[in-house]
Amino acid sequence: MLLTDAPGADAQGSATTTLQTPADYLKQYYGYDRFRPMQEDIVRSIVGGRDTVVLMPTGGGKSVCFQIPALMLPGLTVVISPLIALMKDQVGALHMNGIPAAYYNSTQTSREQHAIEDDCLKGKLKLLYVSPEKLLTEAFFEFLKHTNLSLFAIDEAHCISSWGHDFRPEYTQLHVLKEQFPTVPTIALTATADKLTRADIATRLGMVDPAVFISSFNRTNLSLKVMPGQNRIQQIIRLLQQKPNTSGIIYCLSRKSTESLAAKLQEKGFNAAFYHAKMDPADRARTQEAFLRDDVRIMCATIAFGMGIDKSNVRWVIHYNMPKNIESFYQEIGRAGRDGADAQTVLFYSFADVATYKDMLAENNPANLGLQLAKLERMQQYADAHTCRRQILLSYFSEDLPEPCGNCDVCRDPRVTFDGTILAQKALSAMVRTGERVPMNLLVDILRGSRSQAVMQGGYDQIKTYGAGRDLRFEEWRSYIHQLINIGVIEVAYDQHYALRRGILADAVLKNGRKIELVRPDDAPKPAPVEKPKTKTEVNRDELFEQLRTLRKQLADEQNVPPYVIFTDTTLEDMARQKPTTPDALRNVSGVGERKLQLFGRQFLATITNYVRGRVQAGEKPKGSTQLQTLDLFNQGMTIDEIAVERTLKSSSIASHLVQLARAGYDIDLVSLLDPIERREIEKAIREVGLEEGRLKPVFEYLNGRYDYAKLTLVVGLMEQ
Template identity: 70%
Template sequence: MLFDATPLPVTQSAMPQGSVADPAVYLKRYYGYDRFRPMQEAVIRSILSGRDTVVLMPTGGGKSVCFQIPALMQPGLCVVVSPLIALMKDQVEAMHLNGIAAAYINSSQGAKEIRAVEENCRKGQIKLLYVSPEKLLSESFYTFLNSLKLSMFAIDEAHCISSWGHDFRPEYTQLNTLRRWFPNVPIIALTATADRLTRQDIADRLAMHDPAVFIDSFNRTNLSLQVLPGTNRIGQIAKLLSLKPDTSGIIYCLSRKSCESVAAKLIEKGYSAAYYHAGMDPNERARVQEAFLRDDVRIMCATIAFGMGIDKSNVRWVMHYNMPKNIEGYYQEIGRAGRDGLPSQTVLFYSFADVATYKDMLTENNPANLQVQLAKLERMQQYAEANTCRRQILLSYFSEQLAEPCGNCDVCRNPRVTFDATVLAQKALSAIIRLGERVPMNTLIDVLRGSRNYAIVSQGYDKIKTYGAGADLKFEEWRNYLHQLINIGVIEIAYENHYALRKGLLADDVLFKGKTISLVRPDDVPKPVVEKATRTRTEGTRDDLFERLRALRKRIADAQNVPPYVVFTDSTLEDMARQRPTTPDAFRNVSGVGERKLEMFGEAFLDEITAYVGVSRGTSQVRSEVPSRSREVAKPKGTTQQMTFELYQQGLTIDQIAKARELGPSSIANHLIQLNRGGYDVDLERLITPAERRAIEAAIATVGIEDNRTKPVFDHLEGKYDYGKINLTIALMER
């Protein structure tokens, strides 16, 4: 079946009805969500006020919605600056399926196609236009833009603007031209990774006027964090993949050669894998990326050249075959997992050999900021070697504090066996102080172990009181313990003073106030694999339906020539499998189903769900009709509706059924409404009192129902009646 993905024309009839000042109306109609994610609505209202805005949100946090909704709500064209052609293509395809009029102009198009897009912009038929920075800054494009009414400029991946950014791109530095060309058009800068200096640099380089700055949490709670020893990596990967069959994931590798080698080994083991790196033929690289986006290839072995240009929401895991060279890059790369908010896994294989390789590369190339890059490498190494909550360490790097251990990293799930290391910490601190807080780690260890090498003796370090106080420990043991003391704040590294060790925030408490310190022995090796949790019968049934829906999604996506996640995300399929809607109205309640997707895909997915649950919808059209009761009714064997129906037949009330099934009353009411529409002998009038019905009908008459949203009715009634009662009343009114 081929579906029409042409975006809705920009006419008044295509706009949401009701108050056009309410961004939530647009969120539901075009994206199918009932509520905004944290901070999104505040950003939208800032943009609508005409203010320059800087937005820092983690990957998968919903940055695009922040400028797409204001673009829909305001007259004129929103110009989106995006660095990669593939990213533009994905985002525009997704917007088309949501019914949003969007287009892109880039080097992949011919002159005729570009002229057609420009003409549609002049006619006001496009709301968002994606362009590269190179195209945007050309003289001919300026002339074109100057002929249009512009609502805003949205700069995606804005960290590329900053000289402090970790992914510097020269063309982005010229975007301050926009302020000179269009002084009254608001500028919105969006990025997933930017420290304080980078944020300020972005605002300065874009010549922003008193920008509003929004900083979301870096804490991606749906991502599990795990570090494993860098031994037998292929064997460990295969074991991890056996717990995640038929899921999409990325394995980041240090070199092109290792990408190809890892992919070949996984293919030999029967996995659907491919590799991606900058040394490949561009056409082959594009083909491989497209195959991954469309789920034709499940595993991508790639260098860091891969990732920023994809918007794939159903990546369930990311592994690092080698340790990244800094935490910024690591955070960006693990952010490719779980963009849809579902639980996803990240695994880092750590070996000190990777550290040595990076140090050699940096020293050989001798960049201008060599010391800064070495310091960042050391922080990444400390994260990999940590024996305290990894998320706390990761967030602290971005100046965000997590009060309690996260419970979703390997250290939290499998706490290491600790010992009282207070005396050990006091020895290290005493030596640091006596050495004037001016020696690096290796020198400190030599002093503690009583080394007689020339550097120690010539400096007179063998004369201090704590010389040889730690001779009972090996060099690597001391190194491990010192890293742990750094991670918990007992010791600090003075990067600006040749990496000298100095007292940390907790040092005086340990030395003078009786604070005890617990450390982990180096031989307490982390567990390589977490056992797979046993599924309940309900979860197993839901997962079976999810797989059927996923297969349908793939067929539709192939027919549409788009990636599957553009049709519906995994989280939307999960919600479908959980709710099992069998009517268009119920389908609207699935998170992520907007009006355009209901129109295009509703019938196919409702038929699939109906076939699974055994409840006939009684209509092949996607409209809210009540089917005839005279037709033959199929029994919903093994379904949640069947269990509800059997209890209803016993004479139980909605509340009694809800208590027996451990579900909410609204869920039970919706089951009974669906059964009634499917032809079952369910007396809806018995489920609601006349007084309740009159009150709800009066509220509906007062506030109305826009786009099938019942929340205004619920709010008007001040929560006196739950959504189940409201839906029952609506169902009775339809009759």
């Protein structure tokens, strides 16, 4: 997309002439009154010319950290981004905010690329997005040497580290940026990196004494829940029925799973699609676009679907299978609730997922096998946890959460432990008597007294502990054995077909009577709590929010952008709460910047105004309705005094309404409401007496009460136009 496609690009120069502080830019272009934690400090670090490393969770506002410096600094900011889809969406969002930007990649013709280069050389662009592969070509480097560079921003910077969970070899060559452009500051940004990876990023990029900002990883708006892996599809359907008309992602381990799950959900009437790396590229792009635009609500996807997803209104993320490490898990759940509103995350977990990953690792035998196994074990510990899950996540990223979060399944439903020593002894005894050669499922069958083929062929029905645990269900025994594995009573011989054998605590339990605490399994999701009936106000707010959401979708389709690029859900919720009916009032809504006010303010104000009028006719008095009632009577030809009598208000209040409406752009001729001689006399009195804090009483008294407060209010309104 070229600069000429960017709405408001021509206005960029004049718009920034009055802007001085980072907060000024934030309000002008993004419509927010205050930065999120750390953002302003990061902006000042970059504008000050210092290399900067930013570790900020997905949804924490990383883009603003380099986009505002790009606006404040005099030259061009080059953004290195790994995915074309992400570039396209971010540039589209920048255009919608009135910021001149472009992306430069292999999807464009040479003519388009030359036009972008020309815009860069002429200083027309503030940000240029490029892939590392394109950046590192000799021709592009030569082009950059002729531009006025202000900043390099490296997104998804964890890709540079071999310790990271998403290592990309082409990123390792980015150290040449410092070699070729030593005076240009660099900012490296990532959402997920442990201590080892963080240090590696700065070193590999050749940064000089970088400022390091580590934002809190505590995404408090995300609820965390782990559910047993049995009957996953039925459990997913139950969860989705509780969240109608919301967008979400279901991550699956295999391509086949994405397709079969999407088909089953479609059969149940859900608006679902699938996405994986082996799809036809055109189909894959269309599917992703449909999800971004809310034409598809549910995406069943492999991890191929992710890094390019900047959709802010994802209300839930479900993991059909356990991810292979905590970094991946954290990044994937971080795609929910990017707008700051509440979002739900659910992880389905079974021991089979762990076994599958270990089989894959054994088959591929990667160079960092030990590291991957260790990270898989940490992920498994999270899934098995009986303590606050958020504390476990944050501790992985070296952040302490002193108190349990209250927003995970463990906190909401604290686990009650019981003395499981006898159960542990039964399991160990059966295991030892089989020669420590049987895997988990077969051991459970032996304990439960099953007459399965494997039990009978192995002669396991003859051992002393055969049937010693027939009082427990299969799933219960699996849960208890899994807990025994995690605490070291039992271990799995992965190289012996997953046979169970004695762990480091086994002898203490069998011979020394060591006490073992276990937790009863939660076999099924708890029924959804019965919702309280909504109040009249809540119902109306939901109604207005849906009207605004419908308008947003219509405008997004017309502009050929995803709906969240127009306004986020949280901005629409703020509109529905405040119910602004004038442009000035709409400016007070969080997320409404000047360019979007120009582009879309009229349509959203019309929707809100019509809604407010409807509520007035229904006998309610929502916010903004009093001025509109005055306007309706004024348009019927009534005078100020007549409206005041009709509405049992003071004439001065009616005059104030008319001044506010005129200021907001309504067609009201204030001049016609005043005698020219009276107006000149009142203006003279105002200039002589002055208006201390807007008080009209001194002016009224100076004129000996010859003119009422309504006329004084009208004259003040005209003088302020």
